[in-house]
Amino acid sequence: MSQAIMDLVEKTALKENPPKFDVGDTVDVHLRILEGSKERIQVFTGVVIGLSGTGSKEMFSVRRIVAGEGVERKFPLHSPRIDKVEVKRSGVVRRAKLYFLRGRVGKAVRLKERRRV
């Protein structure tokens, strides 16, 4: 009973069409950013290295290399501030969390491209 109530509340916080992507994908995350009263879109590009949480608490982590330094950002999947997530490229991965990428630099960071049939 109580779980049914929780689902009811969480459902209101979920997006109708949540963005679809997989771990290992290279994505463009379009963020809505409010500057004063003006809204603009900022794009964060990188590799999805993991998903976490369930329901309205679901998050995804994106990693990219900026000026030789690794940068990771974690986004709430259902946040209205996430405008859209575009998949640029899919990588072949065999695990759910790509934390092994953190220890890699240069050419070793690349993932083999997955061909979509």
Next chain:
Amino acid sequence: MTQIYLEDGTAVPVTVVQAGPCHVLQVRSVDRDGYQAVQLGFEDKPRRLAARSERGHVAKLEGKRSKSRGADALPKADCEPQKFIREFRGETDLEVGATVTVEQFAEVKKVDVTGTSKGRGFAGVMKRHNFSGQRASHGVKKVHRHAGGTGCSASPSRLFKGRRMGGQYGNAKQTTRNLEVVRIDAENNLLLIRGAVPGPNGGFVSVRQTNKV
């Protein structure tokens, strides 16, 4: 607890409370009881599990030996026996038998939530009073989670009252004050309160408008 998003995209941690429908079981008055209050009951209890006194509290019981006494019987709510019954002090215009729903909180911004906290049994000073414990090394032997000294020596030869030690922790009445009401779902009688409230998931709590200024 769960998480919802406001229109501007802020994520808010919320506790979902099913607030009602509650039945008004009794109205206390100064004349009869010496104080003013309203008694609310929440959630029906199967009759087979309810004591006769509980069944008689919510509806008039007919029995072979029931006979009218001198005094008039008090009005009854005429509902099923209730699982969780609490009184709220203060003046009220509610009458016995009325139903209280989450609509009561439509104008309320902040609430106090009272419940029974999670029981932790006999807990040591680190868990119960946030003591730091002792060091992991440097000669500390088997007392890593103990308190240090508890008082003086030959004078006064006793402990002063109020010394914090281990003991029963939790499973006690606890109130969290001044919690923000985030949203009200009148259709499902749900109250969304920002942050945590006392007690386990599925526990019973009583919610009232805050008395904190």
